[in-house]
Amino acid sequence: MENENIGIKEKFDALFAEWEKVIQDPKIQLSSRPQDYINNKPYREIVKLGKDVLPFIIEKLEEGVFFLNQAVVEISGIRIEDIIGKERRFPSEQEKAALLINWWKSQRQ
């Protein structure tokens, strides 16, 4: 199991580094739409790694990489709408990340 996790971690780190390079493209940097940062091959490959990669993604969310919010949503099947208060209508990506981190921690307890 530990070896499997090491394998996943290595795959995740490699794909994450690749993704970081992809989003350096000025055409993407000019965009404010999260979808423009996540509709690329390495990001989709990260999602395909499945639930085992969630702890590593959550670490990145804690470091401020909020464009990984969607990866958590897709892998876990959770809906942001379900964990956000009804009074908060337009959460920022940072707020969504905080909610997902809290959700993750609550699942681990």
Added chain:
Amino acid sequence: MSWWRKFISWLRCVLIKFFHWLLCSFGSKPPVGVPPTASQESIIESYFPNLQTWSVTGPATPYGTPGRYNCIAWSVGITDQWIWPGNAVADFDAFYASHGWTVSNTCNREYKMRKVALYANNSDPNDCTHGSRETHDCGWDESKLGSLERIMHIRNELEAGSYGNIIRCYEKHDNNANLDLC
């Protein structure tokens, strides 16, 4: 109102118009910000072919910068959050309404009114891309360009580029805005 008060009001308006005419006619440079570097010019102008007169009013907020913000956050005065309410005009109508901005009948400058312009690819109301906010008189908007710099520009100079065209404007009352249109 007595003829004297009317005269004073008229005179005040004429003086304001004259002052703004001077300011807008001879001040072809953006009123705030620093000139772009050659590198900024080459990158940003390659995506916005109509962009000619602009300045940099805020630094880029690249990956890893704390308090990253984007155009939509900036358009409602927030500079430490990344906000994207959805891709459709209806999403933006609801978002701007929640910040006190209402849909405007025109994108032209108006007396005591500030505007936010919403852009979309191919004018498709389901493919919104950007928001810019009028921050100074004489038609100057400011835009946060995604993760890149915040710039001041003439509103329509961002059109026909990476963000497509303006499809809608929102407005909010501002006692100090565009007094030259009195």
